[in-house]
């Protein structure tokens with residue numbers, strides 16, 4: 001990862017670059033067709049649904065540079081393309097070849113290193129240990145991965161050995177076997193398989209895996225198997241499923257669950273869309289009626305919405321039916337609504353037309369709008385053969401038969417993704433990796449806030465069929481599966497954007513609707529606190545990925561102190577949390593004939609000074625600048641002249657300055673006083689600390705009061721169970737997650 005500094009050897013400058021950064025720079029320089037292509041980062045591929053209108057107006061060049069990072073100046077861009085085309089018709093093989101161009105120097109290398117570096121692209125590395133082959137079979141490719149609340153990842157391999165991985169331990173001890181395997185549980189039935197099962201988490205943190213086995217000796221399991229992360233033990237469910245299943249989709253129901261017990265919906269893997277519900281309290285399954293929808297694919301992509309509906313995203317795994325072909329079914333997007341304990345109904349949306357590509361072998365994730373929690377479903381890639389280079393978005397806020405998917409839009413990098421993975425990151429972006437059938441394939445990051453994509457560092461391996469990708473508590477993404485026994489780790493760009501905030505304390509367990517406190521030495525820079533549901537993924541199906549943004553308010557501890565007119569600032573004693581203002585009133589407080597003076601600010605933070613008389617006449621007098629927080633008056637000459645107003649104002653780092661205003665509006669900053677000053681007053685005479693002092697309040701943000709999910713949307717999605725709690729700072733850098741249990 002480290003980028004070596006340039007060295008001079010025998011007068012020749014040679015640079016050593018990180019391999020991935022070096023490749024990106026060479027791609028950028030070699031792929032340029034004209035100098036203009038070196039002046040800005042690569043343009044997104046035109047969106048045929050949106051862009052043809054602009055093309056017709058001939059303003060493409062303006063359009064193309066908008067929002068793109070400027071990289072090189074026109075003159076050097078022109079020299080580079082000319083130098084390349086004359087001397088390197090197949091392109092530069094090394095940045096050092098480019099350094100032979102006189103006009104190109106180390107400053108240009110630095111510019112390129114910055115723009116193609118890890119803070120924009122992130123980086124991949126390979127975990128120091130390979131996944132061991134401990135099973136009885138010949139192939140131990142990982143097919144399933146689930147992040148447990150112990151911080152371990154549970155893998156289920158192709159020969160049905162399950163093993164635990166500790167991402168924080170880079171020695172061989174990183175991997176361990178659980179106490180038992182599913183087939184070793186008491187009462188393991190002949191059809192015990194968990195390979196190609198469906199899974200999700202129960203309220204106590206156990207992973208429930210149901211179905212699996214395929215057409216082999218353990219065809220279509222009929223029992224569920226539960227893994228307890230604490231005792232690392234598998235147990236069989238007391239009851240069997242109503243049907244044998246293979247490749248089912250499993251979805252934990254939320255606050256909208258109908259019974260008094262925690263419930264898990266099991267769909268498909270038997271007779272097209274057949275459904276049943278697992279009841280956690282009785283450890284048994286029951287049949288659901290109204291499940292008349294057939295799916296073309298196994299593992300249909302389903303997402304629980306905040307209003308309790310379950311939407312079908314048209315993704316899923318095909319070619320797994322009898323004879324290898326897909327099950328017969330419709331490709332109709334729809335939602336299911338449970339109307340009673342054991343009955344529900346499907347409602348179709350968005351008629352399938354030629355404009356809607358086949359999403360089989362695609363991936364879908366639910367996105368919750370940052371401002372209001374409205375749900376959207378992002379569906380990307382899919383189809384076999386891989387002729388699908390697009391994504392589409394469904395606004396799932398209020399579905400009806402007329403709801404429709406957004407236009408099918410090409411990925412900006414033009415890649416065809418089938419069996420790709422999509423991982424929700426704590427900052428709300430979606431990391432898309434794998435699904436491209438070549439090594440060093442491009443990855444991408446989707447930002448729902450800006451509806452835009454950014455290219456990410458290339459994935460070393462091919463990861464498609466039976467691959468898994470999941471968010472770790474470290475904020476990294478782990479990728480593994482099938483094709484090889486390596487684990488690849490992605491460090492998102494946010495890990496290269498400065499120090500990570502630290503959560504110094506957070507409760508281990510919270511109640512629904514409770515306000516709880518977290519503390520952080522970095523609280524002043526924290527802007528967001530989120531809950532992330534741990535991933536349990538197989539076959540590009542994870543029904544429960546979600547990032548829930550929690551409402552927060554800062555907790556500030558205020559201190560009372562003094563300032564003398566020479567600038568000596570002295571804390572006296574703490575007064576408690578969230579004090580904003582302070583004033584002094586000697587003698588008569590009868591609202592005499594004089595005026596009150598105020599400072600008020602507009603939306604941009606610009607402050608105006610004015611007067612109020614006792615009849616309530618409010619008059620703006622003059623502007624005083626930005627971010628004035630406190631104001632006081634002293635008639636005596638305290639060193640700056642008589643009859644002055646004194647103020648405190650802060651800059652955008654929270655640093656406060658003390659200054660004076662005369663009655664003509666002359667504003668003079670006098671001296672800085674420190675961070676986060678909120679209030680100021682003057683008291684003549686000696687109040688115990690010396691004569692003629694100003695008194696202030698200032699605060700330190702030490703943490704946040706955080707509202708735990710209550711039953712309202714979108715927090716209705718927060719099922720009882722374990723979550724990762726991330727705090728993110730104003731640069732979008734997440735803390736390492738704390739595990740928190742929602743009761």
Ligand SMILES: [Cu+2]
Nearest residue numbers: 143196466539
């Ligand atoms: Cu499979």
